[in-house]
Amino acid sequence: MMVESASETIRSAPSGQNGVGSISGQADGGGGGAGAAGAGGGGAGRDPAAGADSNGEMSPAELLHFQQQQAPVLQALQVARQLLLQQASGLSSPGNNDSKQSASAVQVPVSVAMMSPQMLTPQQMQQILSPPQLQALLQQQQALMLQQLQEYYKKQQEQLHLQLLTQQQAGKQQPKEALGNKQLAFQQQLLQMQQLQQQHLLNLQRQGLVSLQPSQASGPLQTLPQAAVCPTDLPQLWKGEGAPGQPAEDSVKQEGLDLTGSATTATSFAAPPKVSPPLSHHTLPNGQPTVLTPRRDSSSHEETPGSHPLYGHGECKWPGCETLCEDLGQFIKHLNTEHALDDRSTAQCRVQMQVVQQLEIQLAKESERLQAMMAHLHMRPSEPKPFSQPVTVSAADSFPDGLVHPPTSAAAPVTPLRPPGLSSASLHSGGPARRRSSDKFCSPISSELAQNHEFYKNADVRPPFTYASLIRQAILETPDRQLTLNEIYNWFTRMFAYFRRNTATWKNAVRHNLSLHKCFVRVENVKGAVWTVDEREYQKRRPPKMTGSPTLVKNMISGLSYGALNASYQAALAESSFPLLNSPGMLNPGSASSLLPLSHDEVGAPVEPLPSNGSSSPPRLSPSQYSHQVQVKEEPAEAEEDRRPGPPLGPPNPSTAGPPEDRDLEEELPGEELS
DNA sequence: TATAATATAAACAACT
DNA sequence: TAGTTGTTTATATTAT
Numbered sequence: 001m002m003v004e005s006a007s008e009t010i011r012s013a014p015s016g017q018n019g020v021g022s023i024s025g026q027a028d029g030g031g032g033g034a035g036a037a038g039a040g041g042g043g044a045g046r047d048p049a050a051g052a053d054s055n056g057e058m059s060p061a062e063l064l065h066f067q068q069q070q071a072p073v074l075q076a077l078q079v080a081r082q083l084l085l086q087q088a089s090g091l092s093s094p095g096n097n098d099s100k101q102s103a104s105a106v107q108v109p110v111s112v113a114m115m116s117p118q119m120l121t122p123q124q125m126q127q128i129l130s131p132p133q134l135q136a137l138l139q140q141q142q143a144l145m146l147q148q149l150q151e152y153y154k155k156q157q158e159q160l161h162l163q164l165l166t167q168q169q170a171g172k173q174q175p176k177e178a179l180g181n182k183q184l185a186f187q188q189q190l191l192q193m194q195q196l197q198q199q200h201l202l203n204l205q206r207q208g209l210v211s212l213q214p215s216q217a218s219g220p221l222q223t224l225p226q227a228a229v230c231p232t233d234l235p236q237l238w239k240g241e242g243a244p245g246q247p248a249e250d251s252v253k254q255e256g257l258d259l260t261g262s263a264t265t266a267t268s269f270a271a272p273p274k275v276s277p278p279l280s281h282h283t284l285p286n287g288q289p290t291v292l293t294p295r296r297d298s299s300s301h302e303e304t305p306g307s308h309p310l311y312g313h314g315e316c317k318w319p320g321c322e323t324l325c326e327d328l329g330q331f332i333k334h335l336n337t338e339h340a341l342d343d344r345s346t347a348q349c350r351v352q353m354q355v356v357q358q359l360e361i362q363l364a365k366e367s368e369r370l371q372a373m374m375a376h377l378h379m380r381p382s383e384p385k386p387f388s389q390p391v392t393v394s395a396a397d398s399f400p401d402g403l404v405h406p407p408t409s410a411a412a413p414v415t416p417l418r419p420p421g422l423s424s425a426s427l428h429s430g431g432p433a434r435r436r437s438s439d440k441f442c443s444p445i446s447s448e449l450a451q452n453h454e455f456y457k458n459a460d461v462r463p464p465f466t467y468a469s470l471i472r473q474a475i476l477e478t479p480d481r482q483l484t485l486n487e488i489y490n491w492f493t494r495m496f497a498y499f500r501r502n503t504a505t506w507k508n509a510v511r512h513n514l515s516l517h518k519c520f521v522r523v524e525n526v527k528g529a530v531w532t533v534d535e536r537e538y539q540k541r542r543p544p545k546m547t548g549s550p551t552l553v554k555n556m557i558s559g560l561s562y563g564a565l566n567a568s569y570q571a572a573l574a575e576s577s578f579p580l581l582n583s584p585g586m587l588n589p590g591s592a593s594s595l596l597p598l599s600h601d602e603v604g605a606p607v608e609p610l611p612s613n614g615s616s617s618p619p620r621l622s623p624s625q626y627s628h629q630v631q632v633k634e635e636p637a638e639a640e641e642d643r644r645p646g647p648p649l650g651p652p653n654p655s656t657a658g659p660p661e662d663r664d665l666e667e668e669l670p671g672e673e674l675s
Numbered sequence: 676t677a678t679a680a681t682a683t684a685a686a687c688a689a690c691t
Numbered sequence: 692t693a694g695t696t697g698t699t700t701a702t703a704t705t706a707t
Contacts, residue, residue: 466680467681485695485696505683508683508685509684511697512699513681513682514696516681516698516699529696529697
């Protein structure tokens with residue numbers, strides 16, 4: 001009865017279509033997850049679309065107005081950048097004419113310079129000043145320029161903000177949707193501007209044009225999140241909080257840092273009511289910034305250990321605040337005075353939370369993308385795979401929650417998902433996955449399992465290994481190299497998400513394999529019957545030609561992904577003699593640990609990373625033992641008595657190995673104690 | 676095409 | 692009696 005019902009599910013399961021469906025479902029799920037994750041910060045996530053919509057609803061006049069507003073900013077940026085570039089080239093080659101120009105720029109108000117760089121031609125400075133002087137002047141000028149740039153931005157942003165406010169007021173009578181869309185449009189403009197500003201500053205920084213000293217650097221630059229880490233929208237988000245808002249009263253801080261954000265703007269701009277649920281103040285470190293450990297810039301972590309997370313390199317790391325503090329005490333004082341619990345700090349904290357949310361959303365998106373990529377690649381197994389990524393990482397990445405939930409339907413025994421390091425051939429089971437040709441020869445189960453341990457554990461993907469190899473692996477992973485049937489079951493379910501379903505089918509298969517293959521020896525001990533592996537018999541199954549023959553190599557090359565080729569090849573060679581991992585480097589910690597027991601239980605074997613290594617050579621079993629075990633299978637009753645003494649079937653004594661049947665295999669294993 | 680390996684299904688017996 | 696364990700047979704698929 002059970003079997004029948006289960007078999008029905010199995011039958012339906014193998015359908016490839018379902019598998020694909022499940023995949024897409026997972027992808028969808030991922031997307032949904034992302035959406036869900038972004039629910040809180042959904043505003044940001046939806047911004048692009050919302051912005052587009054809102055733009056669509058804006059009147060042409062408004063659009064034009066904004067564009068006009070932004071045009072000068074762009075121009076100014078371009079000009080300023082050119083100017084700085086010229087200056088830089090001038091620095092690098094003092095004799096250059098450009099340097100003259102740059103030097104001359106020092107004397108010209110930056111604002112003017114930005115507007116009409118071509119008109120600046122005082123080149124006398126270059127002739128008059130020495131290179132060091134020029135450089136000093138240049139730095140000074142750069143700082144000036146930055147300051148002016150920021151002021152310029154600030155003004156533009158204030159203008160935009162004012163317009164936003166007026167729109168808000170004027171639009172009170174308008175349908176809320178339209179108003180919201182307009183606001184979004186405004187916010188988009190603000191974001192763009194801020195992004196522009198940041199990109200510009202970043203560019204300057206990258207070009208080495210701006211090596212701003214902390215004090216010199218105006219907030220924006222220093223507070224810029226790492227470009228590599230943050231998508232462009234993230235910095236803007238932050239900026240949006242800090243700079244744009246800058247209502248008049250806050251805009252100019254005594255420190256001269258223009259970065260300080262204003263709470264009001266922050267809330268209205270970056271955290272629209274819908275998006276940012278009222279972040280109650282309790283979420284804020286009430287006057288105890290220490291609670292705000294999650295800094296948005298990782299730089300804080302580089303600071304001297306023991307220092308305040310918000311204090312590093314002698315300055316306050318509070319977003320937008322680079323106030324210099326001589327020591328921790330001063331910093332604490334500064335913290336309590338400048339960053340106490342108030343609207344501004346609250347808003348900044350909100351921003352920080354949004355930054356984190358954005359990062360999470362980004363992570364979700366990237367994970368989804370990775371899934372899609374993997375699915376896509378699986379669709380075309382013939383295509384060469386670029387690289388095999390570190391399995392654990394990618395697997396984890398692709399499944400943020402660490403789980404790939406089995407498709408709702410029992411379908412999809414083989415989903416398009418593939419462990420990154422796994423060869424297409426080994427997974428090639430497009431359909432019912434009847435054949436796992438590569439399991440024995442091409443991709444050693446031990447290494448693949450080690451590499452993709454997390455993947456199989458979490459992904460509902462049918463492992464590309466035969467039942468026999470899996471059973472063997474399960475048994476060999478145990479210190480005693482013996483397992484009861486139930487323990488084998490448990491290993492299957494523990495190691496493979498796939499085997500958490502259709503239990504009747506695969507369990508039947510396991511039993512069938514145990515009985516069918518001579519390599520599995522049933523031994524009775526006190527606890528009952530346990531199953532062991534007769535490596536000699538197991539290796540017998542190998543077609544002789546496979547051993548190190550060109551065919552093997554050919555198969556492997558054709559079957560393995562390029563990235564995994566090397567590791568798999570090595571592992572294959574290793575497995576032929578040492579079935580289990582013997583190359584620690586290929587293991588990820590988790591799997592390595594799981595396999596660890598194997599390595600230390602062998603009595604006689606010195607290193608014996610894998611006792612099971614007996615594989616190629618009749619390893620662990622002394623002739624007597626071996627014969628006895630075989631006998632056991634045929635005559636279980638007798639066996640158990642002899643076994644009793646040591647560990648039930650304890651680590652077979654590796655003392656003398658049976659006649660190495662697979663000599664051919666052992667070429668890889670020089671030092672192996674074959675006999 | 677023949678063969679081997681494998682997967683799956685199922686029947687059956689023994690045991691708990 | 693039901694469930695588990697173990698064996699065996701049959702059939703289909705795939706690769707060599």
